[in-house]
Amino acid sequence: MSFHLTQILTGHGYFAKFLCRIGKRINTTCDFCGEDLDDVYHTLKDCPAWDPQRIRLKKELGLSRDFTLNDVVESIVNSLECRRAFSKFAEEVLREKEEEERHRERATTTSSPSIGNDETD
DSSP states (O other), X not given: OOHHHHHHHHSOSSOHHHHHHTTSOXXXXXXTTOOXXXXXXIIIIIXXXXXXXXXXXXXXXXXXTTOXXXXXXXXXXXXXXXXXXXXXXXXXXXXXXXXXXXXXXXXHHHHSOOTTOOTXX
């Protein structure tokens, strides 16, 4: 099981809700669509940023429009092909979320004033 697949299945990954809970973010807002709560369910089912990947995933797994995480788990447990398709979805989406989070952290770090750099000394 891949790192990114584990993140989706546990909710412990590059989701603003989780990052806020562990003190790495100050809010739970989705960086990709502005929704108030970015969690695994938002990423998997609702965020418009991932529509192309989600449409492909639903087709490959044979999921209904209103699928649940349990539907996904059932599909990937019962089929190696479905497991590969879901793993591909997880890798693509979480890799991009990870990169965006790193970019956000760099921007926050570079815009924060340095301690001890007071030019009036």
